[in-house]
Amino acid sequence: MWIIASRESRLALWQAEHVQALLHKNSGQPVTILGMTTRGDQILDRTLSKVGGKGLFVKELETALEEGRAHLAVHSLKDVPMELPRGFALAAVMEREDPRDAFVSPHFESLDALPAGAIVGTSSLRREAQLRVRYPHIKVVPLRGNLDTRLSKLDRGDMQAIILAAAGLKRLGLAERIRQVIPPETMLPAAGQGALGIEIRANDAASAALVSSLEHPQTFREVRAERAVSRALGGSCQVPLAAYCITQPSGALRLRARIGMPDGSALHAVDLEGSDPEALGLEAALGLRAKGADQILTSLTSHG
Numbered sequence: 001m002w003i004i005a006s007r008e009s010r011l012a013l014w015q016a017e018h019v020q021a022l023l024h025k026n027s028g029q030p031v032t033i034l035g036m037t038t039r040g041d042q043i044l045d046r047t048l049s050k051v052g053g054k055g056l057f058v059k060e061l062e063t064a065l066e067e068g069r070a071h072l073a074v075h076s077l078k079d080v081p082m083e084l085p086r087g088f089a090l091a092a093v094m095e096r097e098d099p100r101d102a103f104v105s106p107h108f109e110s111l112d113a114l115p116a117g118a119i120v121g122t123s124s125l126r127r128e129a130q131l132r133v134r135y136p137h138i139k140v141v142p143l144r145g146n147l148d149t150r151l152s153k154l155d156r157g158d159m160q161a162i163i164l165a166a167a168g169l170k171r172l173g174l175a176e177r178i179r180q181v182i183p184p185e186t187m188l189p190a191a192g193q194g195a196l197g198i199e200i201r202a203n204d205a206a207s208a209a210l211v212s213s214l215e216h217p218q219t220f221r222e223v224r225a226e227r228a229v230s231r232a233l234g235g236s237c238q239v240p241l242a243a244y245c246i247t248q249p250s251g252a253l254r255l256r257a258r259i260g261m262p263d264g265s266a267l268h269a270v271d272l273e274g275s276d277p278e279a280l281g282l283e284a285a286l287g288l289r290a291k292g293a294d295q296i297l298t299s300l301t302s303h304g
Contacts, residue, residue, distance in 0.1 A: 001029075001030050001031075001032060002023065002029060002030070002031045002032070002071050002072070002207075002210060003031075003032055003033070003034050003069065003070040003071050003072075004016050004019060004020055004031060004032070004033045004034065004070060004071070004072055004073070004074055005034050005036060005061040005064040005065060005069070005070035005072070005073040005074075006033050006034065006035055006036065006061070006073070006074055007035075007036060007037070007061070008035040008036060008037055009146040009147070010146065010147065010148060010172060011076075011146065011147050011168045011171065011172055012074075012076075013033070013035065014171050014172060015074050015076070015171070015196055016033045016074045017033065018171075018196075019072075019074045019094075019196070019198065019214065020032075020033060022213075022214060023210060023211070023213075023214070026213045026214075027210060027213075029210075034064060034069060034070050036060050036061060036064065037060075058073070058075060058079065058080060058081065058199075061073035061075070061199070062085060062088055062199070065088065065199070065200065065201050066087065066201070071200065071204065071206075071207045071210075072091070072198050072199065072200050072207050072210075072211060073198070073199045073200075074196060074197075074198055075196070075197050075198075075199060076165075076167075076168075076192075076195075076196065076197075077093060077191075077192030077193075077195040077196060077197040077223060078165075078189075078190040078191060078192040078193045078194075078195075080192065080197050080199070082191075082227055082230050082231035083231065084199070087201060087202050087203075088199055088200070088201060088202055089199070089200055089201070089202040089208075090197050090198070090199055091198050091199065091200045091207065091208045091211045091212075092197070092198040092211040092212065092214045092215040092220075093195055093196070093197050093198075093215065093216060093219050093220040093223055094195060094196040094197075094198070094214050094215070094216055094219065095195075095216035095218075095219050096167075096194045096195040096216070096219045096222070096223075097166075097167035097170060097171060097194045097195075098166040098167050098170060098181065098194055099166075099167065099189045099193045099194035099195075099244065100166050100181050100182055100183070100184060100187075100189055100193075100194075101127060101163050101164070101165060101166060101181075101182045101187050101189060101193075102163070102164050102165065102166040102169055102177075102178040102180070102181055102182065103161060103163060103178070103179050103180040103181075103182055104151070104154060104161060104162050104163070104164055104169070104177050104178060104179060105154070105160060105161035105162075105179050106154070106155065107160060108160060108161060108179070109179050109180065110179060110180040111131075111134075111135060111161075111180065111182065111186065114135065114137075114138050114160065114161060115137075116137040116138070117137070117138070117139060118137075118138045118139065118160040118161065119138070119139045119141055119158075119159040119160050119161075120138050120139070120140050120141070120159060120160065120161045120162065120163065121140075121141050121142070121143030121150065121153065121154065121158070121159045121161070121162040121163070122140060122142075122143055122162065122163045123142065123143050123144055123150075124163070124190070125238070125239070125240040125262045126188075126190055126240045126241060126242050127163050127187060128140045128240065128262045129240035129258075129259075129260030129261060129262050129263075129264060129267060130186075130187045130188065130240075130242065130258065130260065130267065131163070131187070131264075132262070132263060132264025133260060133264045133267045134186060134187075136264060141159060143159070143162055147164065147168050147169070147172065147174075150162055150164065151174075151177065163182070163187075165189075165193055165194065166178060166181050166194070167193065167194040184244055184256065187242075188242035188243070188244050188256055188257070188258050188269075189242060189243075189244045190241075190242060190243070191223065191226035191227050191229065191230045191241070191242075191243040192223045192226055192227060193244075195219050195223055198211045198214065218247055221247070221253070221277050222245040222246065222247060222253065222277070223245070224277035224278060224281070225243075225245040225253055225255050225277035225278070225280045225281045225284075226243035226244065226245050226255070226257075226281065227243075227281070228277060228278045228280070228281020228282060228284075228285070229241070229243040229255070229257045229281040229282075229284045229285050229288075230243055230281075231281070232281065232282050232285035232286075233259065233285050233288065233289075233293060233297065234297065238300060239259070239297065239300065240259060240260050240261065240262055240296075240300075241257070241258070241259045242256075242257060242258040242259075243255065243256070243257040243258075243281075243284070244256050244257075245277070245280075248273070251275075252273050252274065252275055253273065253274055253275065253277060253280055254271070254272070254273050255270075255271075255272050255273070255274070255280050255281065255284050256269070256270070256271045256272075257269070257270050257284040257285075257287075257288060258270075258288075259288050259293045259296055260296065261296055261299065261300075262300075266292065266295075266296060268288050268291035268292055268293060268296075269288075269291075270284050270287035270288055270291070272284055272287065
């Protein structure tokens with residue numbers, strides 16, 4: 001019997017059940033799910049950047065792995081810290097769903113249609129920084145909670161629009177809520193957005209073999225480049241950093257990255273091509289540093 005540790009939000013359980021079905025189909029072995037509530041799910045009155053970052057969604061699941069209560073944990077890859085704790089490994093990255101952000105609004109068809117003073121909710125400093133630069137006339141407010149909670153806040157009129165990951169809405173059959181899939185040129189995604197990562201104990205060869213069939217080499221190559229940028233800049237949800245890599249028809253990787261101030265006072269960008277994911281990510285980080293990323297990181301640290 002194989003056990004998957006999962007958060008208990010509807011989206012997290014969908015992801016775990018998706019992996020459960022694939023593993024059972026590929027191996028013929030029984031796979032069950034251990035649902036857990038994490039600190040990240042419990043603390044809803046403060047932004048993630050103020051309470052320890054996205055690692056709060058991962059820690060309890062890692063404890064279950066460490067204690068042998070589960071064999072693997074399924075994560076949204078954008079929630080997985082760039083450096084895993086000692087003793088853990090990212091065993092597989094699955095084929096990516098739509099990596100872009102989605103504009104959701106009952107009254108407006110797109111970001112461009114929002115009037116001055118419109119209130120837009122987002123949980124992400126990355127989104128906030130890009131929104132404020134491009135749409136200085138709107139008001140950005142923090143939005144926490146699982147996907148259903150966020151949608152209910154929008155539906156009761158707390159805000160005119162919210163920004164969510166398109167992948168989550170599509171996975172839960174809520175694609176009709178998307179009024180606009182925001183192009184990367186307008187809002188660059190987070191490192192790993194739309195991809196699922198499977199974490200195991202580093203010395204667990206049996207689980208590594210079990211999940212190897214789920215690996216998607218192209219996605220893994222692309223997200224390695226994205227995560228390398230973030231790792232080189234100390235990336236976490238406290239850093240308004242975007243990184244998005246695609247494979248060109250030639251086979252080369254195109255990596256775009258942005259870092260900005262949440263108040264919209266600065267936004268630096270690089271757009272590079274290369275073949276080695278890790279080297280390309282480091283080159284992008286150096287490019288952002290040359291444009292002023294360190295000043296942004298220092299400012300955010302001093303205000304943290």
